[in-house]
Amino acid sequence: MPKGVSWRIGLIVLFLVGSSLYLTPTLMGGKLPSWWGGLLPKDKIHLGLDLQGGTHLVLEVETPKAVEGKLDLMITDLEDTLAGKTIRSKQIVKSSLDRIAVTLYDKVSAESVAKLLKDKYPQMELSSPVEEGGFYTVALRMGEKEQQETRDKSVAQALETIRNRIDQFGVSEPVIQREGIDHIVVQLPGIKDPKRAIELIGKTARLEFKLVDEGANPAPGTSIPPEDERLTEKKIDSATGATTEIPLVLKRKTLITGDLLTDAQVRIDSQYNQPYVAIEFNSLGAKLFDQVTAANVGKRFAIVLDSTIYSAPVIRERISGGSAQISGSFTEKEAADLAIVLRAGALPAPVKIIQNVTVGPSLGQDSINKGLLAGLIGVILVVIFMTIYYKLSGLIANFGMVLNIIYLMGALAALGATLTLPGIAAIVLLIGMSVDSNVLIFERIREEMRLGKTAKAAVDAGYDKAFLTIMDSHVTTLITAAVLFQFGTGPVKGFAVSLSLGIIINLFTSLLGTKVVYDFILGRAHVKKLSI
Amino acid sequence: MELIGKTKIDFIGLRKISFVISGIIAFVGLIAIVQITRGAANMGIDFSGGTALQIKFDKPFTTDEIRKALADNGIKEVDLQEIKEGNKLLIKMRKSTGPVGKIAETIEQDFKKAIPGNNFIIESTTEIGPSIGDKLRKDTLVAIAISLLCITLYIAWRFDFKFGIGATVATLHDVLAILAVFFVMNKEVNLLLITAVLTVAGYSLTDTVVVFDRIRENLKKNSKDPLTKVFNASINEVLSRTIVTSLTVFMAAGSLWLLGGEVIHDFAFALVVGVLVGTYSSIFVASPVVVILENRAKK
Numbered sequence: 001m002p003k004g005v006s007w008r009i010g011l012i013v014l015f016l017v018g019s020s021l022y023l024t025p026t027l028m029g030g031k032l033p034s035w036w037g038g039l040l041p042k043d044k045i046h047l048g049l050d051l052q053g054g055t056h057l058v059l060e061v062e063t064p065k066a067v068e069g070k071l072d073l074m075i076t077d078l079e080d081t082l083a084g085k086t087i088r089s090k091q092i093v094k095s096s097l098d099r100i101a102v103t104l105y106d107k108v109s110a111e112s113v114a115k116l117l118k119d120k121y122p123q124m125e126l127s128s129p130v131e132e133g134g135f136y137t138v139a140l141r142m143g144e145k146e147q148q149e150t151r152d153k154s155v156a157q158a159l160e161t162i163r164n165r166i167d168q169f170g171v172s173e174p175v176i177q178r179e180g181i182d183h184i185v186v187q188l189p190g191i192k193d194p195k196r197a198i199e200l201i202g203k204t205a206r207l208e209f210k211l212v213d214e215g216a217n218p219a220p221g222t223s224i225p226p227e228d229e230r231l232t233e234k235k236i237d238s239a240t241g242a243t244t245e246i247p248l249v250l251k252r253k254t255l256i257t258g259d260l261l262t263d264a265q266v267r268i269d270s271q272y273n274q275p276y277v278a279i280e281f282n283s284l285g286a287k288l289f290d291q292v293t294a295a296n297v298g299k300r301f302a303i304v305l306d307s308t309i310y311s312a313p314v315i316r317e318r319i320s321g322g323s324a325q326i327s328g329s330f331t332e333k334e335a336a337d338l339a340i341v342l343r344a345g346a347l348p349a350p351v352k353i354i355q356n357v358t359v360g361p362s363l364g365q366d367s368i369n370k371g372l373l374a375g376l377i378g379v380i381l382v383v384i385f386m387t388i389y390y391k392l393s394g395l396i397a398n399f400g401m402v403l404n405i406i407y408l409m410g411a412l413a414a415l416g417a418t419l420t421l422p423g424i425a426a427i428v429l430l431i432g433m434s435v436d437s438n439v440l441i442f443e444r445i446r447e448e449m450r451l452g453k454t455a456k457a458a459v460d461a462g463y464d465k466a467f468l469t470i471m472d473s474h475v476t477t478l479i480t481a482a483v484l485f486q487f488g489t490g491p492v493k494g495f496a497v498s499l500s501l502g503i504i505i506n507l508f509t510s511l512l513g514t515k516v517v518y519d520f521i522l523g524r525a526h527v528k529k530l531s532i
Numbered sequence: 533m534e535l536i537g538k539t540k541i542d543f544i545g546l547r548k549i550s551f552v553i554s555g556i557i558a559f560v561g562l563i564a565i566v567q568i569t570r571g572a573a574n575m576g577i578d579f580s581g582g583t584a585l586q587i588k589f590d591k592p593f594t595t596d597e598i599r600k601a602l603a604d605n606g607i608k609e610v611d612l613q614e615i616k617e618g619n620k621l622l623i624k625m626r627k628s629t630g631p632v633g634k635i636a637e638t639i640e641q642d643f644k645k646a647i648p649g650n651n652f653i654i655e656s657t658t659e660i661g662p663s664i665g666d667k668l669r670k671d672t673l674v675a676i677a678i679s680l681l682c683i684t685l686y687i688a689w690r691f692d693f694k695f696g697i698g699a700t701v702a703t704l705h706d707v708l709a710i711l712a713v714f715f716v717m718n719k720e721v722n723l724l725l726i727t728a729v730l731t732v733a734g735y736s737l738t739d740t741v742v743v744f745d746r747i748r749e750n751l752k753k754n755s756k757d758p759l760t761k762v763f764n765a766s767i768n769e770v771l772s773r774t775i776v777t778s779l780t781v782f783m784a785a786g787s788l789w790l791l792g793g794e795v796i797h798d799f800a801f802a803l804v805v806g807v808l809v810g811t812y813s814s815i816f817v818a819s820p821v822v823v824i825l826e827n828r829a830k831k
Contacts, residue, residue: 050795058664194657195637354661358636363586363655363795370793374800377791378784385783389533389776422727425788425796429803432784433735436777440742443773469745472690473738476683480734483679484727487671492727499731 005523008516012403019410026413045413048420048494051368053361054189055197059162059351061182064097066154066349067147071100074121074140076254078102081120087113090135098147100140104129110136151182154348159184162201162351164344169200169337184351194358196337204306204350205341207258209292212300212312216249227252231302233309236329248309250302255292260285264342266335269327275335276327279342286322294318303328305338371424378431379405386435390442392531397438400514404434407505412498420494430502436473437510441466442532455527459518463511470510474503536772543767543815544760544823550816554705557809561708564715569673573715575626576722579669581662582626583635586655587643589619593650598623601646605638615794620655635659672726679730680704683737691744694825699740702818706736709809710802719798728802735781736810739774740818746770747819759826763819771815778811 025032026044036042049056075092078100082089087109095101102117104110110129117140118126125141142150155178162184163176175187191197216224224230229252232245263280281289293301293315302312303326310328330338382401386394408427412419445462453461478500485496521527567573577584595612598621602610611624623639636657643652683703688696710729714721746766754762785807789800 060661060663352661353659355664356657356659358657360653360655362588362653367793367795370791371788371796374788374791374793377787381783381787382780385780389535391533421795422724422799425792425799425803428784428788428792429731429781430784432781433738435780436738439773439776439780443770443776447769469742472686472741472745475686476737476741477731477734479682479686480679480730483675483682484730487675488723488727492723495727495731 005516005519008512009520012513012516015407015410016403018414019406022410022413023406026409041413043413043416045409046416046418047364047368048418048423048491049187049189049357049364050359050421050491051364051419051424052189053359053364054187055191055194055359056355056357057186057188057198057201057353058179058355059158059184059186059201060354061155061158061184061347062350062352063151063154063182064349067098067142067150068094069349070150071098071142075100078117079253081116082113085116089113095139098142102138102140104136104138107131107136110138114138155182155184157348158351161345161347162186165200165340166197168340168344169197171197183354190361196333198353198356200337200340202351202353203341203347205258205344205346206306207261207342207346208254208304209256209289210250210252210254210302210304211292211296212302213249213251214299218247218249220247224249231304231307231309233302233312234329248302248312250304250309256281256285256288258342258346260288261342264339266332266339267325268332274327275330275332276325277335277339277342278323278325281322281324283322286320289322289324290318290320367421368424371421371428375424375428375431378428382431382435386438390532393438393442393445396514396517397435397442399517400438400509401431401434403513404430404502404506404509407509408498408502411501411505415501417497417501418494419498420491422491422495423498426495426498426502430499430506433477434502434506434510437466437470437506438514440469441510441514445530445532449530449532455530456522458530459515459522463515467511470507474507478503534772535775539768539771540764541768541771542764544763544820546816547820547823550820554813554817557712558705558708560712560716561710564711565708567715568711568721569669574718574720576720576725577624577626577658577660577665578723579665579672579721580626581660581665582624583660584625584656584658585623585636585639586615586657587621587623587652588655589621589650589652591650592619593621593647595621597647598643601642602639604646605642607639607642617794620794668723672723676707676726676730676733679733680707683733687737687741687744691748694822694829695744695748697825698818698822699737699744701821702740702813703733703736705813705817706732706806706809709813710805713805714798714802719801722798724796724799725802728799728806732803732806732810736806736813739778739811739814742770742774742777743767743814743819744822747822759823763823767815767819774811774814778807782807 022041024036025042032042071094075094078092079089088105090103090105092100092102102113104113107129114126114129117124117138121140123143123146125143127139127141129136129138159176159178166174166176166186166188171188171191173189175185177185179185186201188194188197213225213228216228218230220230228249230247230249232247235244235246236242237244260281261279262282265278266275267278268275297315297317299315300312301315303310310326326338379401383398386397388394390397405427408430441462444466445458448458448461449455481496481500481503485493485500488496564573568575571580595614598612599610602608607625609625613622613624614620615622625635636654636659640654680700680703684696684700687699707729710732714725743766746769747763750762750766782804785800785803788796789804792800
């Protein structure tokens with residue numbers, strides 16, 4: 001046997017065994033024999049959402065709203081603090097997107113407020129009191145760095161909340177990750193009811209309890225006091241399905257928020273057979289609820305979720321113990337989803353869905369079947385052509401091609417890469433490209449034989465001289481594959497991965513894999529004329 | 533077996549004809565690029581933003597009744613495309629009329645009312661906000677530019693600068709040709725097409741490199757012969773392998789085109805066009821350009 005044949009065969013067999021091991025879970029369809037364990041690979045080739053069906057979402061977190069939200073919290077907090085210290089303020093407002101202005105009646109209280117603010121919010125930029133029309137205004141500004149941090153934290157927090165919601169909703173193997181500055185990518189493979197999931201994920205779920213201002217006119221278009229706001233209550237008639245919107249005027253001040261909840265569960269009202277959500281407050285929430293209900297017996301208390309009123313029941317008596325219920329006109333599913341978002345907590349800022357790609361499972365399966373069929377036909381055509389055109393040498397090239405496909409699939413499984421439909425296309429394309437290198441080599445060998453060289457010399461010269469050409473053509477394809485990988489997303493990335501892996505593997509099989517077959521045969525038998 | 537025996541075709545002499553053909557193709561391709569950048573071509577919603585739905589009906593339908601059902605519900609600017617096999621319909625709306633996540637739902641309800649008795653399932657939904665489309669369009673142009681630049685540099689390094697230009701012109705020609713074909717046939721310009729274009733850009737160089745390699749080899753051997761003779765001889769010598777390599781890829785891409793299903797149909801079509809044009813350009817564009825550059829350098 002010629003020198004170096006055995007280690008090359010060894011290498012080919014080694015890769016073959018490795019690929020087979022990694023491919024076994026995929027080929028067995030997840031049903032592995034009981035002795036298959038330990039260090040042996042267990043993961044199937046991951047299928048992209050375009051093949052297995054599912055939903056791919058890109059969400060944009062409206063981070064400026066997080067900054068505003070933080071300022072709103074500060075305002076509420078300040079109002080309470082000032083009231084606690086019996087300092088009278090004219091108004092506390094957000095004067096711009098990043099600023100709070102506190103207006104006071106006299107200079108002394110303005111100075112004491114400025115001092116208080118400085119101690120309370122050292123991270124904020126404070127401006128000294130300005131007099132205008134007899135009032136004194138102290139401005140508090142959130143610095144760039146602080147804003148940046150708030151935004152950044154809001155995205156991280158939104159990610160966690162969404163993860164919580166999806167976990168409670170129950171999706172197997174979801175992918176939830178941050179992309180760029182304010183984007184979150186959510187992938188839900190094999191999801192049955194994408195609409196419901198999208199609604200669940202996209203809901204901000206800010207739960208607020210506010211008092212109804214019975215003195216104000218709820219009719220739209222009429223003026224209401226500045227400390228009030230007009231929201232609508234949606235009522236759906238369960239018999240006709242018609243929606244009616246009832247405007248209500250509420251006190252702007254939020255008395256209790258959803259942050260104080262510890263639990264939310266769906267219950268069914270035994271009397272009307274209507275679903276409702278039972279909520280439990282933590283100790284602070286329970287205390288606040290107790291106080292508010294005690295002080296406002298007889299008034300209506302609105303339960304507001306994302307600026308829509310769910311219900312506004314009359315407080316009949318003081319409620320202690322920290323449990324309450326949210327009823328409204330919703331179905332059992334809606335109630336279940338409401339319970340999930342309340343348990344998982346509110347998003348720190350609203351999210352906008354900027355991309356939604358949903359593929360049904362039937363289309364995915366259809367794509368797999370057709371892709372495989374196209375690949376199979378491609379293989380058959382190329383095998384027939386090569387065998388007719390290059391005879392026995394064609395068979396060697398075909399052997400190289402089959403090795404190429406097995407290695408590529410093995411590599412995809414081993415690297416945990418995701419196979420997408422364009423990825424399948426790349427594999428089919430590689431069927432054609434993988435014999436190309438051998439075509440270049442065979443044509444060279446034919447030329448060398450025409451010059452009168454012996455079989456062995458012609459083969460060696462053919463491989464030698466074709467080497468650089470093959471190298472160059474592979475590198476150029478690799479360059480574009482790399483660019484595709486860099487800028488592509490989802491399916492395109494899958495294409496780039498399959499293509500670049502295939503090209504690298506092809507270099508190995510065409511230069512080393514097929515050559516060793518020649519070396520083996522020519523080393524053993526005395527071949528006078530090559531079948532080429 | 534041999535498909536083509538020894539040939540003696542004057543490829544370089546044919547350049548006047550081939551340059552006219554390529555000139556026309558490139559011109560149409562440039563118009564296509566202008567229209568694509570303006571967003572006036574048949575843009576996929578991944579570039580333009582909007583909504584696309586693929587719906588499978590139980591029974592045959594007419595696009596007229598669909599169009600009416602949509603128009604009755606206020607959706608007028610819409611592209612409808614029938615997929616012959618299996619009563620399928622592709623609906624495309626470039627401008628979003630509502631928030632992402634809602635339009636598909638609206639259409640589903642509209643159809644249930646407007647076309648009773650013909651059940652359907654929504655096989656896929658794609659909704660893309662306008663901000664993503666803009667970013668993608670920019671990224672794509674950058675990607676094409678970067679890959680062309682890298683290829684030029686590589687070829688220039690491996691051969692010399694004139695060959696680098698020849699290869700780039702040929703590659704650019706292939707890119708323009710695919711875009712021209714898609715533009716003329718009013719096929720959709722989407723992310724998959726760009727992927728196909730970049731793949732072809734990489735692949736079509738294979739043929740060019742094969743020819744260039746042989747030219748370089750022959751230039752060393754027969755340095756006294758006139759350039760045109762060396763170039764012609766080289767192209768003729770490697771002609772059969774140029775055609776055979778393209779043929780095998782053509783077989784694979786072709787079966788993908790005809791059998792791969794509707795999602796991948798246009799993508800595979802772009803590959804098929806690219807393989808054909810790439811073969812043509814490596815013979816009729818790349819080498820003649822180098823000859824012209826070499827002759828000019830000598831004068």
